[in-house]
Amino acid sequence: MADRDEVQVARWSAIRERVGACLRELRVSAAATSQARLSGDLEDLGYHVTQSMISRYEQGVLDAPLTLERLVGWALCCASLSAPAFRELMELAGYYVPWSSEDLAHFDTMLRRYRALPLPDQIVLRRKLLWHVLGLRTADAPEHRMPLGSRR
Amino acid sequence: MMLEPERAATLLAERLRRPLSDGVSRPEGDGAAPDGGQAEPGRLGQRVVPKSGRDWLARRTLEELGIHCEATGALQDLKGFLIASHRGVEIVVSDRLAPDERLAVYAHLLAHALIDEAPHASRTFFSRLEYVEGREPVGRSSAERRAEMVADALAQAILRGRLDGAPQYAYRRTREPARNAGLRPALGRLVLDICHRTSLALFWHLPRYQKLRSRPEITFLVQRLESLVRVAYAC
Secondary structure, eight states, rough: SOOOOOHHHHHHHHHHHHHHHHHHHHHSSSOOOHHHHHHHHHHHTTOOEEEEEEHHHHOOOOSSSSOHHHHHHHHHHOOTTTTHHHHHHHTTOOOOOOHHHHHHHHHHHHHHHGGGSOHHHHHEEEHHHHHHHOOOOOOOGGGBSSSSSSSO | OOOOHHHHHHHHHHHSSSSSOOTOOOSSSBBBBTTTOEEEEEETTTOOOOOOHHHHHHHHHHHHTTEEEEEEEEOOOOOEEEEEEETTEEEEEEEEEEEHHHHHHHHHHOOOOOOOOOOOOOOOOOOEEEOOOOSSSOOOOOHHHHHHHHHHHHHHHTTTTTTGGSOHHHHHOSSSOOOOOOHHHHHHHHHHHHHHHHHHHHHHHHOOOOHHHHOOOOOHHHHHHHHHHHHHHHH
């Protein structure tokens, strides 16, 4: 049997151009982010996505689908969570965004506000925000935890 | 779990006011402060929380309320921040802060959550950044500066353990249900409502009033007046 998730491959083939268009829209809408910067920001967030991969994802030519975290991380780094393209992207990915438009706009306002912060502050905030958008807990380094209290 | 700033601020102020006793167990040892120091004796012979233990107590209280507290060495321009959503509530502070500074950050974040609380249900996300002095964004609006001033006053009230040193409407959003029906009690409630609203408006605009309102004798006077109105109007 071929080691190939055929349904996923077929689905990705069907939507990748539309996903690429949404990703591009996220990057160039609001405050346009360069591919180089986005690549660096995603790297800081913990996702290895090179500049050429960004370009190919936007063109819809890459065979491997982007994970949910990377899709949201992309929107987060572009401060475009409130863009209609983000909702469309999440729908294409089959993920329901449990946030109102107002919440997403508030996310973006916060993201833009902290653009002025030094990079280390931005990274800490972005990692936390990613968890709040997706509901996934990032694995914190043990030395960064407070010694007390129950974890959620 | 969403943030309940009213509950958190009230409980934190209460814990900071009272000596360490019921409901809060020390992390280790008997009579020893969390950092190894000794508990200071209170006026009535009770052990009171030493200054250095207040930070631990605050964190413990917040954790009890489901607010995840974390320290990180990565923050540079921020003392800390609070993010609250239906995913949970978390406060991240810089581990370079002294215990007193951390405590002040907790109180200040809660104070902002109190005054910035969304009045409508559609918004389920709240965030607040606390900047290191001198690193704040430039060009803040007068409304932001005023909110900062009010948050300072509320944070001080929390740290003093006397939230009642601020107008009731500044920290209590939920109104008490009417105890008695009728015209007279309704009139009494109206009088109290006007007084509380006036006090809140003065608190927002006059730093002098903030200082005056925080004095224990004024708090006592306000409470007596409220009791008198309640008795007179049976409300």
